[in-house]
Amino acid sequence: MISTKNLAALRGERLLFRGVTFSLGPGEAMRITGANGSGKTTLLRILAGLSEPEQGQVSWGSQNIRDCREEYYRHLAYSGHQFGLRGDLTALENLRYLLPRTTTDAALVETMQQVGLERCVDLPARYLSQGQRRRLILARLLAAEASCWILDEPLAALDTAGIKMVESLCAEHLQNAGILIITSHQNLSSALGGIAELRLG
């Protein structure tokens, strides 16, 4: 379970948000909305423990995430605006090195087939399009077997089929008692309908 208490964040001198308090248990999801610059990405980075909040704390279970980073990160999959792909390594190699646990290439290739990247396995990542990079990150989400997903604009640059895929993956993740925190400017379909919404700004 991930919970926050009274989070506040500043950008420079400007207050982005304050008093953000919520709690999400297994199978629960939350969508964070707000205009550009309202602090969605900042909030997600704070939730992932990449940034420090000005005030308040984020807890995994009953512990502050700062005190249980390893335990928290075993369960967390975060995907930000940037993909963390190294252009001179192939798609498969990038996927392999983004996953901390032991993996077999055969299993990873299978995961890449699931997200429609079967023809890009041995292509250096710099030749992948934005949408294909997105799909590679989806493959990582699938292979990571994490219970808490934090996704920053996962639908950006994806085609219609890709968007459908994200939605069904998220729905499946929730059915498997996963936690999902997502930002998106596009409306999510009814497959994910009825999830809680947090409006910033």
Place this chain on the structure above:
Amino acid sequence: MMLCALRKQFAREMLGAFRQPGDALAPVVFYLIVGTLFPLALGADPQLLVKIGPGAIWIAALLAVLLSLHKLFRADLDNGYLDQLLLLPCPLFLLIGARLLAHWLQTGLPILLVTPLLAESFGLDYNLLPVLLASLAIGTPVLLVLGAINEALTLASRGGALLALLVLPLYVPTLVFGSGAVYAVQFGESPAAHLSLLGALAVVSLLFSPWAVATALRISID
């Protein structure tokens, strides 16, 4: 999972270097160029060359390591991998240790391998070679990890000049003891004192730097 994460971190850095050999070998090529320019510029005075040789070689090595520092984290900061590195379920200082080891194998080791060539171009006596190599073998890791701390700290400010200003004073003891060891042998003394001081520097900096780099990275990424 932890060992696997470390192994993968090391493998990623090494494989990346093999894919971009030109990029990976730039520091050692720079080292060779600086080291060969000295004898060319100073003219044919064998005694002078022998005298300045050890110091010049050490300065060239120091600058080559300094030149290689920008490769440590900057590309991975830009492509977002550093975020993912911080989110791996493994103590960050160990991951940093694996990364620094890979980086030393790409810069420090090649520097050691071509050093006999430079020693030859300065006309250094062959009995100086063991102590020159020993001092560089102990010294280049120190230069690398001290530079890594500063690189991690200045990552957010993107200040190349700032890095050099901060790191050069820290490099002075390593440079003094490193080249001092070679000069000691040249003057017919034992290099033990210099080498043990250099070794002490190495032990302290290698033990603490991964932790310092990890902390600095968390601050820079924030």
